[in-house]
Amino acid sequence: MYEFLTGFMFWLALAICLIGMLVRIIFYFRGLSWQLDRVAYKEFPMSGFKGAVNSIYRWLIPFGTLGWRKQPLMTVLFFGFHAGAVLVPVFLVAHNLFLKEKLGFSFFALNPFVADILTWATVICGLLIILRRIALPKVRILTTWYDYFILFISLAPFISGLIARYELGDYSFWLTIHILLGEILLIAIPFTKLSHVVLFFASRAQIGMDFGIKRGGIKGTTLNW
Numbered sequence: 001m002y003e004f005l006t007g008f009m010f011w012l013a014l015a016i017c018l019i020g021m022l023v024r025i026i027f028y029f030r031g032l033s034w035q036l037d038r039v040a041y042k043e044f045p046m047s048g049f050k051g052a053v054n055s056i057y058r059w060l061i062p063f064g065t066l067g068w069r070k071q072p073l074m075t076v077l078f079f080g081f082h083a084g085a086v087l088v089p090v091f092l093v094a095h096n097l098f099l100k101e102k103l104g105f106s107f108f109a110l111n112p113f114v115a116d117i118l119t120w121a122t123v124i125c126g127l128l129i130i131l132r133r134i135a136l137p138k139v140r141i142l143t144t145w146y147d148y149f150i151l152f153i154s155l156a157p158f159i160s161g162l163i164a165r166y167e168l169g170d171y172s173f174w175l176t177i178h179i180l181l182g183e184i185l186l187i188a189i190p191f192t193k194l195s196h197v198v199l200f201f202a203s204r205a206q207i208g209m210d211f212g213i214k215r216g217g218i219k220g221t222t223l224n225w
């Protein structure tokens, strides 16, 4: 099982995830109205670019947007959850050793203590995000089983990773489960709302371009829109 998961299944999951994300990005931009969006974006590339960078950058800074400032608790939970969710899978020492063996290259590796803290933060903030969805009626009313399912498959690789890391049960069993859950997450990214891993950047860039060009931006100057 371990050989299968770290061999064929690893390549399959990685390929599905990377190709799937590329396809989602292409379809996102092809789905824009060429009259309303694409013409204006192409005509004013610099204003569009500035608007896109500004919009992405502000949303990636804690409390950087009005939206983040209006819900401080969610902002803390969101960044506590996402810091580890994004950094640990790519920059953990053990993952980089695996990458080096499989792909022949590795990234910078996180200090193991920092990686532990980030992973715990992901799990604790993730559980509090679930609690928030249950406890706050205004969030509960919008929540379906699909949201819990996404949270579950997002958290499961981190929880199983911690169980393996602290050797709370049989190490090889939990390591195998951890790899399986990680691959399920990779495969789920393009097909579920986890596609926001790339579509966040696509939609923020598009909305940023819209504001940089048509709404505010250069509206009222030479642009007739």
Ligand code: HEM
Residues within 6 Å of the ligand: 078, 082, 085, 086, 129, 147, 150, 151, 154, 155, 194, 196, 197, 200, 201
């Ligand atoms: C660069 C990468 C990523 C970006 C920019 C990003 C951004 C976002 C944003 C903007 C939201 C919506 C927050 C809100 O409701 O106000 C969100 C939610 C979420 N993200 Fe990410 N994300 C990224 C990577 C990931 C990864 C790798 C995972 C899984 C391991 C993940 C799992 C989730 C989950 C489960 C939610 C829903 C939280 C809830 O139920 O309220 N994200 N993300």
